[in-house]
Amino acid sequence: MTARAIVIGAPRSGSGKTSVTIGLLRAFARRGVRVRGAKSGPDYIDPAFHEAATGLPGVNLDSWAMAPPLLNALAAQAASEADLVVLESAMGLFDGIPAAAGRSGAAADLAALYRLPTLLVLDVSGQSTTAAAVAKGFATYRDDVHIAGVVLNRLGSERHRRLCTEAIEALGLPVVGAVMRDPSLTVPERHLGLVQAGEHPDLMAFIDRMADMVERSLDLDAVMRLAAPLRPSGADFKAALAPPGQRIAMAQDAAFSFVYPHVVRRWRDQGAGIVPFSPLADEAPDRDCDVCWLPGGYPELHAGRLAAAENFCAGMRAFAEAKPVHGECGGFMALGQALEDADGVAHRMLGLLGHSTSFARRKMHLGYRQARLAADCPLGPSGSLIRGHEFHYAQVTDPGRDAPLAHLADGQGTPLGPAGGRRGRVSGTFLHAIARDA
Missing domain, CATH: 3.40.50.880 (Class I glutamine amidotransferase (GATase) domain)
Structure with a gap:
């Protein structure tokens, strides 16, 4: 038995994908789902939030830094120990560096490699139907990356939600979540990114607020239906760093x-x-x-x-x-x-x-x-x-x-x-x- 998985992507950092990811992880864990977080790219802070939300260690999956067999081994290990893996993108979904195909470091590499659907988090503050143009661009940018659904973030009103949803769903993309603007749900930051999980005041209360927001604003059953099996092949740990001592x-x-x-x-x-x-x-x-x-x-x-x-x-x-x-x-x-x-x-x-x-x-x-x-x-x-x-x-x-x-x-x-x-x-x-x- 292997886990199902879904990628959480966005056009850029600051769109709210970390808040949505933490909330999803905690909400599914509260339902009794064995859920694990994963993070694309070189980020050592978010996995600690993922672990706090789920009780299971997070993992980094980096298509540039990790040789494909090691990447597959870590993905397979995560899948073998969970029912659902939620893979959070670093920066924008397609952001990486120029490199050989599949080795750019972008989360899109992982979505394509493992044929995983992506849930697109859109910060729609300051726009309405234009959000549909952004969603269409993501849906058509790469044939091997499948945008399966959209979460609207930082909505100002019910009318705002309706305008964005109708425009996006007219494209055939389901909107599975709509999050109203709420400054209290922002994860605090400093010069190297988010404040570390261990330093966050009232960490579990904060994570539970994220889960409450997700349960209120997203259709968890729809998210689970969008997820696809995670079945890496060709895996080994030969490229892992060896222990420097006993x-x-x-x-x-x-x-x-x-x-x-x-x-x-x-x-x-x-x-x-x-x-x-x-x-x-x-x-x-x-x-x-x-x-x-x-x-x-x-x-x-x-x-x-x-x-x-x-x-x-x-x-x-x-x-x-x-x-x-x-x-x-x-x-x-x-x-x-x-x-x-x-x-x-x-x-x-x-x-x-x-x-x-x-x-x-x-x-x-x-x-x-x-x-x-x-x-x-x-x-x-x-x-x-x-x-x-x-x-x-x-x-x-x-x-x-x-x-x-x-x-x-x-x-x-x-x-x-x-x-x-x-x-x-x-x-x-x-x-x-x-x-x-x-």
Whole structure:
């Protein structure tokens, strides 16, 4: 038995697809449906909301970063453990990068590959029958992507709903939901996207409000009827990131939290144990672990507390004398000499690598990355090609003198030069690793 699945797409970010997805997940879970969330592309925040809504781990499905067999393996794993998979698009449904067919990173790749119907969420504020032209464009843009239904979002009145619905249904597209404008249903955001699920005040009450909205505004039976079987083939995990050790000390708190669910699950499935510790609680990594991993997150918002966490700092330096330490993005920033916060105040960091960074002098760095490792490290052996992405606003103000960890290219293969740093057993980079190239 395999799950049925449906894609939730939209013309752009901010259309309301995350609110609709969270509400659908929770509403179906309250009905007793084994439902799982999935997210297209490199997003490490939404899967935590999906897990909170369903009680089942979310998963990223990324057609650019994941070799097809790995993508299929993760999709098959999700389908085997659920009755329904709700796959939320990142950005707009067709937004990806120029790449080989089916490898753009867009949610449309997944809809086409697995022949899944798409539920189109349209923010119709400021328009009425023009919404039908948008829906028609989506319905006809690609022959291999099927728009099965529409959800109208941010409606101003019953008349507004009627005008939009009549125009869209005249095209033969069913409108299966109509959500009235309600600012209280907005998911809070900050500089790297949504506020993390674990930091949301009254998280479950918020998620239940999303479910109440969906139950009020969408036809859940119609959504379930639109879903189609999810049956991936040709699956294996050969391109998954290998566990960097048998016991992995992992920083986990509000400063360090960006870890892809599929990465950690695969490590556990391979027999590795994750031993969490909280730098913000002044905890050090367990010295019995084989490796320490500092994930991405928001160290720039907690730089003063990290600098004052004497036990954490001393424990990290002691650990690094004997065993590997790796930092991703925010973790990489913490490994450096100093971190300048948004107010321009410089805070001493771990000093295990030589660079310094600033959040006061901001510049957005965003995009897929290919990293050729220049040395053995917890990401893999020297020469390995790792696929991932960068998303941060921090600037390197002093590169230091450490050897680079990797040589970077963008998603289309354009060289970007050396990146990251390595010194002794310590390594780090702004790259969020997703999978090995294969």
